[in-house]
Amino acid sequence: KIRTSILHLISFSQEQKNAHDMMKIIHSIKVGIALLIVSLLFLLDPLFEKVGENAMWAIMTVVVIFEYYAGATLSKGLNRGMGTILGGGLGCLAAIIAQEVGGLGKELLVGSSVFVFGTAATYIRMVPRIKMRYDYGAMIFIITFNLIAVSGLRADEVMELARQRLSTIGMGFTVCIFTSILIFPLWASDELHYSIASKFETTASSLEGCLEEYFKVDNEKEIQLGASLNACKSVLHSKSKDETLANFARWEPWHGRFGLSHPWEKYLQIGEVLRELATTIFSMQGCIQSVVQSSSNTRQLIKEPCEAVGSILSWTLRDLGESILKMKRCRPKVLISSKLQSVRLELDLATSPGNLGVLGHGDELA
Amino acid sequence: KIRTSILHLISFSQEQKNAHDMMKIIHSIKVGIALLIVSLLFLLDPLFEKVGENAMWAIMTVVVIFEYYAGATLSKGLNRGMGTILGGGLGCLAAIIAQEVGGLGKELLVGSSVFVFGTAATYIRMVPRIKMRYDYGAMIFIITFNLIAVSGLRADEVMELARQRLSTIGMGFTVCIFTSILIFPLWASDELHYSIASKFETTASSLEGCLEEYFKVDNEKEIQLGASLNACKSVLHSKSKDETLANFARWEPWHGRFGLSHPWEKYLQIGEVLRELATTIFSMQGCIQSVVQSSSNTRQLIKEPCEAVGSILSWTLRDLGESILKMKRCRPKVLISSKLQSVRLELDLATSPGNLGVLGHGDELA
Numbered sequence: 001k002i003r004t005s006i007l008h009l010i011s012f013s014q015e016q017k018n019a020h021d022m023m024k025i026i027h028s029i030k031v032g033i034a035l036l037i038v039s040l041l042f043l044l045d046p047l048f049e050k051v052g053e054n055a056m057w058a059i060m061t062v063v064v065i066f067e068y069y070a071g072a073t074l075s076k077g078l079n080r081g082m083g084t085i086l087g088g089g090l091g092c093l094a095a096i097i098a099q100e101v102g103g104l105g106k107e108l109l110v111g112s113s114v115f116v117f118g119t120a121a122t123y124i125r126m127v128p129r130i131k132m133r134y135d136y137g138a139m140i141f142i143i144t145f146n147l148i149a150v151s152g153l154r155a156d157e158v159m160e161l162a163r164q165r166l167s168t169i170g171m172g173f174t175v176c177i178f179t180s181i182l183i184f185p186l187w188a189s190d191e192l193h194y195s196i197a198s199k200f201e202t203t204a205s206s207l208e209g210c211l212e213e214y215f216k217v218d219n220e221k222e223i224q225l226g227a228s229l230n231a232c233k234s235v236l237h238s239k240s241k242d243e244t245l246a247n248f249a250r251w252e253p254w255h256g257r258f259g260l261s262h263p264w265e266k267y268l269q270i271g272e273v274l275r276e277l278a279t280t281i282f283s284m285q286g287c288i289q290s291v292v293q294s295s296s297n298t299r300q301l302i303k304e305p306c307e308a309v310g311s312i313l314s315w316t317l318r319d320l321g322e323s324i325l326k327m328k329r330c331r332p333k334v335l336i337s338s339k340l341q342s343v344r345l346e347l348d349l350a351t352s353p354g355n356l357g358v359l360g361h362g363d364e365l366a
Numbered sequence: 367k368i369r370t371s372i373l374h375l376i377s378f379s380q381e382q383k384n385a386h387d388m389m390k391i392i393h394s395i396k397v398g399i400a401l402l403i404v405s406l407l408f409l410l411d412p413l414f415e416k417v418g419e420n421a422m423w424a425i426m427t428v429v430v431i432f433e434y435y436a437g438a439t440l441s442k443g444l445n446r447g448m449g450t451i452l453g454g455g456l457g458c459l460a461a462i463i464a465q466e467v468g469g470l471g472k473e474l475l476v477g478s479s480v481f482v483f484g485t486a487a488t489y490i491r492m493v494p495r496i497k498m499r500y501d502y503g504a505m506i507f508i509i510t511f512n513l514i515a516v517s518g519l520r521a522d523e524v525m526e527l528a529r530q531r532l533s534t535i536g537m538g539f540t541v542c543i544f545t546s547i548l549i550f551p552l553w554a555s556d557e558l559h560y561s562i563a564s565k566f567e568t569t570a571s572s573l574e575g576c577l578e579e580y581f582k583v584d585n586e587k588e589i590q591l592g593a594s595l596n597a598c599k600s601v602l603h604s605k606s607k608d609e610t611l612a613n614f615a616r617w618e619p620w621h622g623r624f625g626l627s628h629p630w631e632k633y634l635q636i637g638e639v640l641r642e643l644a645t646t647i648f649s650m651q652g653c654i655q656s657v658v659q660s661s662s663n664t665r666q667l668i669k670e671p672c673e674a675v676g677s678i679l680s681w682t683l684r685d686l687g688e689s690i691l692k693m694k695r696c697r698p699k700v701l702i703s704s705k706l707q708s709v710r711l712e713l714d715l716a717t718s719p720g721n722l723g724v725l726g727h728g729d730e731l732a
Contacts, residue, residue: 024492032485035512039480042516043473056513063509068492107409114405119398126390126434143429146401147422150408236645240606276652279602283649286642 010227012201024068026184031066034179038062038172054168061172066180069188071248073180076136077173078251083140084169088162090117091145095152110149117145132247181253188248189258193325195242196267199235199274200321204314206232206281211310214288215303229285235278242271257327270324305347312343376593378567390434392550397432400545404428404538420534427538432546435554437614439546442502443539444617449506450535454528456483457511461518476515483511498613547619554614555624559691561608562633565601565640566687570680572598572647577676580654581669595651601644608637623693636690671713678709 041047041055048055065076094113098106124130125138148162209228246264254260316336323330407413407421414421431442460479464472490496491504518524575594612630620626682702689696696702 024489027492028485028489031488032481035484035508036477036481039477039512039516042519043477048520053517056517059512059516060509063505063512111402111405111409115398115402118401119394122397123390123394126393139429142401143426146405146425146429150405150425151419151422153408154414236602237605239603276648279645280649280652282642283646286646 012198013231016198023186027068027186030179030183031062033183034062034066034175035059037179038175041168041171051164051168051171054164057165057168058172058175061169062176065173065176068186069191069245069248069252070180070185071188071250071252073176074253075133075248075251077176079134079137080140080169081173083137084144084166087141087144087146088148088166091148091152092159092162094145094149098149098153106153110153113149114146118142121145132243185255187252187255187258188245189252189262189264190256192242192245192249192264192267193258195238195245196270196274197321197325199238199271200317200324202231202235203274203277203281204317204321206235206278206285207310207317208314210281210284210288211307213285215299215307229282232278232282232285236275236282238271239275242268302347305343305349308343309340309347312339316340378564379597382564389552393434393552396545396549397428399549400428400432400541401425403545404541407534407537417530417534417537420530423531423534424538424541427535428542431539431542434552435557435611435614436546436551437554437616437618439542440619441499441614441617443542445500445503446506446535447539448500449503450510450532453507453510453512454514454532457514457518458524458528460511460515461524464515464519472519476519479515480512484508487511498609551621553618553621553624554611555618555628555630556622558608558611558615558630558633559624561604561611562636562640563687563691565604565637566683566690568597568601569640569643569647570683570687572601572644572651573676573683574680576647576650576654577673579651581665581673595648598644598648598651602641602648604637605641608634668713671709671715674709675706675713678705682706 038055038058041051041058051058061077061080065073065080067073067076094110098109101109121138121142125135130138151161206228246268249258249262249264252258319336320330322328404421404424407417407424417424427443427446431439431446433439433442460476464475467475487504487508491501496504514524514528517527572594612634615624615628615630618624685702686696688694
């Protein structure tokens, strides 16, 4: 049984790896297509006559904005748009005021506004909440404000320049969004959904592997633990990846079965709980690898109730994972927890009071 | 004692927070200064006459490159330089070949090279090793290649344009590096060094807090666990932050007591081991909060040897952390481990075989 559960784990992760490789190729081709489309602004004469040299801003926008997930592309694009508009507006204001002042005050005013806005925006960028969502927008704000305020002293047609750039950035953005969302969209929402559901599967398999390993005869040990240990670690260290995905998922439009206000916060909470469970499994695996072990008699004594608890736990985990994956309401809570309670009681009876209490509690965390 | 260890933990993290706030302000001001310097290219007439409109590339470079840590700035700057040179070179080549071909083949050749290089570079960007270190360089490569190859069809003086842009990007880079490294440099190396050393302190305090909590009288419980639980979690989830810092630290030049080939890899390994220890402490805290507990008689029985083990462990951890912090050779391994062994033996004697075995193993992981 342990062999099957670990083989299952390996084939599962192999499958995921292949799917990811495929998606990477799709993403690369999509970027190539978007670049080709936007390069047509240069390559085709009638188009070039309309936009001129400013077409370079469209190319830059495509390269900079186009990210792996549709949500990331949208987030960067909107950030870029907002940053450009805000920075451009304020920059124009600064340039106009400076023109009114005239003389040496002009340079002084522009210089100090560059310093003040640059410093303030950089500080705001580092506030965690802003950094998570609007970091890129703040950077574009600084660039645009600076460029417009400073070149406003030189060029008379700043407004016209700003308008042209904005429109080519808009073209680049449109091309990105269409290729990103219309051709094989790679949704961060899907990825988060599957990854949370598969974490249930992973923890269930590790738990099984861990228990089976514990009750093995001594000389068979330390052969199979590697795979489930790694699986457990991957769950443990998934926090930052989950948070990034949830952040992108919030930007994604209605698609598939994900509505506009899908509860992404809940996914993060579930991930947190699963990580706590993985912590427990991980340290149980540490115990198994330790040199000091309870006698095999003791182990035989508690084998049956322990395995019963283990199998119910992993069954429950898989059940929960599947209900999340398929977005179905899962079995009522009472039904699951009453089963768990009764098996736990058995385990408590089988072990003398105090004895092996810690292992019991570890299981209970689930 | 628990109160002091937790107060210690809180004041320690408060201090760190203040220091970080101060550093953020310093960083913001440094960005402001760099922006001001680079804006002088526009503001001062003699400078503007030399560089002209291309000065905008210097401003963009400063905003885009200037990062919090000196290593990050260097890494981004060098990446930008390499990407520009490589992309510019290949782009010129493509443009020249296309000019040779002439006719409709010209557009076809440029279009297909844009598609092929864009797709290939995007795919390479996603290879984990490349992504970690050269992601930004690959992006700049795509932008530059595209711009040069495509505008090579239009402008005759592509080479001159490329040279001017490269030189203004160089100016921006120089300004960044000087303000970043000469004015209050914020080294990623220092941050990694301190954060690894302070993780020892944090785990030692959590371990102490955890043990003290376990041996408290029942009705005093669950008051103080929050702080050490959070501290433990912060260690647990430090993996990605450590990796980022080590990545930046590798780019940083010789400074302070850090040589050119400082063993950053070792820091990551130590961090990994500390995270494993934190996992164990974390699940022990879970056990303490559980409803089922061993009788207070049993606890009193093992209190003394357990506390001995705990205090030796935390003393050892603090000692190791301090020796890392001060870069001193720590006490010889035999001395520490023989002490640990003897106290463990005591603990084993105090607990009946099999009884409380799991907790014992947990401690041993250290």
